[in-house]
Amino acid sequence: MGQPTHTHKQPKDQDWWRSAVIYQVYVRSFADGDGDGTGDLAGVRAKLPYLAQLGVDALWFNPWYLSPLKDGGYDVADYRAIDPAFGTLAEAEKLISEAQQLGIRTIVDIVPNHVSDQHPWFRAALAAGPGSPERELFHFRPGRGEHGELPPNDWPSQFVGSTEPVWTRLPDGDWYLHLFTPEQPDLNWAHPAVRQEHEDILRFWFERGVAGVRIDSAALLAKDPRLPDWVEGRDPNPFVDRDELHDIYRAWRAVADEFGGVFVGEVWLPDAERFARYLRPDELHTAFNFSFLSCPWDADRLRTSIDTTLAEHAPVGAPATWVLCNHDVTRTVTRYGRTDTGFDFAAKAFGTPTDLVLGTRRARAAALLSLALPGAVYLYQGEELGLPEADVPRDRIEDPMYFRSGGTDPGRDGCRVPLPWITDAPYAGFGSQQEPWLPQPAGWAEYAADLQAADPRSMLALYREGIRLRPLxxxxxxxxxxxxxxxxxxxxxxxxxxxxxxxxxxxxxxxxxxxxxxxxxxxxxxxxxxxxxxxxxx
Known part of the structure; x- marks a missing residue:
């Protein structure tokens, strides 16, 4: 375990997060420092001057921890180790420190709802058998039916479009709960050891100088201990937005406050009043704003989304966040060039036609709109280059959403294709001497950062200038x-x-x-x- 390389306290300007421009780094696709086809921390460190020139205040990294990568790293096997595909803990510490020297803070991603089935806790639970204390850290249950052959309940999968069950049966007869893939068993947040471990993980990363934590699936952790069947519209929901969550986040907030750290929650909730509870002064600092992200390119709908968002945040004094795209969502240029310019996971399909010229013009306008709104802006890597959604050949798709939908949902790999950096370099300068982990489409080099940096009319030039002028x-x-x-x-x-x-x-x-x-x-x-x-x- 590496030693912290810099001080606990963040630099001055404690309120930086209220109006920050935060750049999302999907490490696997950002830049490849060692030429093996996978983006890594060495690649990010080499591109820090580019990010400083872009003018961003912070970097949010998708999970970079040890993981079998069954769900893009959201299946974590060890929170205190960097996956060897990306580098080492010492390199992460260097990256946090080097970014800080350029005035750029670091936000890490924590996935508290579940761990990987390769996590030591889950492996110990499998080995220990039914009724053991090790199994109490998860949701193990006997099945229903005469011989326990039916799942303990009928909860739906959290992968939209998936009809697969959220329970997997083991040879010893027990079933275990996983709201996502079977490789992602849900933790039992009613267990004190689960709570203690996560508070320790937060301290571990704050001690290494991170400024904040993004909380994945933040409304899913607590479960009704009776695990009742799911009934559409029943209140309260047995596994979403349960009141017990707020105690968890108050305890987390106390840890963050020791270090001057901040939280951003991934909270998908239709009820504005329930959403705002997570943003009370002793809970999360901010939460992602999904109504704006999924809003169609329509003046009335956008105005309503902006008004609603600001009204939701006003009672608790929290700043709004504005997001056009992320690692789960169809890229803005492609989405805005379609007949339906909104975003809905359930509507994703192969072969949806798009007009990229129209989509690019709208995405440029949306960039200035979002940068002019009060609050913080999140910018997903490649958006500043105007990258479209890539068509990934079906035999190269890796996203479990594609497989769990029976091949009807194209999945999320189209927005995760490795970035183009240099026009006339192999694989557009991603850094690989061999083909990257996801193939770049024909013509990808036309979007390269070096070409755009030299063109005052490019998307990159627009974002740089917008971010530079934003303090005005x-x-x-x-x-x-x-x-x-x-x-x-x-x-x-x-x-x-x-x-x-x-x-x-x-x-x-x-x-x-x-x-x-x-x-x-x-x-x-x-x-x-x-x-x-x-x-x-x-």
Whole structure:
């Protein structure tokens, strides 16, 4: 176990997270430092100057721990070890330290609902047999039916579209619960050892200098101890958003407060009041905003999503988070070029047509919209390059969502294809001398970072400039301005205006003294064309 390489306390500006731009790194696909086809920590360290030039405040890393990678690393075998495919714990400590020297903080991903079936606890539980104390750390139960041949209950899988059961039977007759894949057994959060272990894991990473923790599937940990059958609409749900969760997160918050650390929760909940409970001052600092991420490219729907989000956060004084895409979601450029511009896991299908020129124009406008809103912005790697969703050949797909849907859901690999860095290098400069773990599509090199860095009109140039100018917008409330149908216009306390035209016709700009930035050129009459955004100084 490596020793912490730097101080516990984070740098000054304790409220950095309230308005930060946070860049999501999916390590396996970011950059390959050792040429074996898999992205790694050496690759990230080599690209820190690029990230500093982009201007981001923090990096959020998807799980980089020891894992059999049955679900992209969300099946963790050891939280205190880095997976050898990515590097070593000492390298992670160097990366955290080197990023901090560039003014970039680090957020790690913790997956508290479940562990890998290769985790020492689960292996010990299998070996110990029915009724053993080792099995009390998980949800082991006898089956129903005359011979215990039926699962203990009928809960649905948390993989959308999957009809597979969430219980697996062992040769000794016991069944165990896994809301995700059978390789991801759910932990029993009613057990004090489970709670203690996770508080220790938090301390372990805070001691190594991380600034924050993203909490995966944050509303799923607590289960009704009776494990009753699932009834649509029954309240409370036996495994989602249970009241016991709040005690867990209060205990976590006490740990974070020792180190000046922050939390962002992955909380998918339709009820705004229930959602806001997680953001009370003694619980999580922030939570992901999925209504904005899945919102179609429609002025009224976007305005409603923005208003609802700000209203949800206002009572607890928490900042909103704005996300256009992540490692689970169809890339923005592709999604915005489709007839249906929203996002729904259940609607994913092969062969959905898209207009990438239209999608790119809208994604550029959406970048300026999200960067102008009050709160924090999360940017998924490759979004700043305008990458489209890649078509991964079926024989190369690795995502369990594809297999568990019987091959109808394309899965999430299309947004996880390795990044293009250098136009005329093998595999677009990802770093490999051999083909990367997921194949890059033809023409991927056209999106390379080096090409875009030299082009003032590129998506990368737009993101760099938007992030550079963002402090001018400042903190403070958002005020909507009167605008024609299909146009969003709002002002921020600093006097900076953001106008986004989602109508078919060009829109006149409000009176202003300076055009700070636009997502595309104005027309010959100085008007804002459709699917274009502008920041104005008044």
């Amino acid at each position: 917008i400042g903190d403070g409330p958002l005020g909507w301005l009167p605008a024609p149908e299909g146009v969003l216009a709002f002002t921020r306390a600093s006097g900076v205006l953001c106008v986004v035209n989602l109508a078919d016709a060009p829109a006149d700009l409000p009176t202003h003294t300076e055009l700070l930035l636009a997502s595309g050129p104005l027309d010959d009459n100085g008007r804002l064309p459709r699917d274009t955004a502008a920041w104005l100084r008044t």
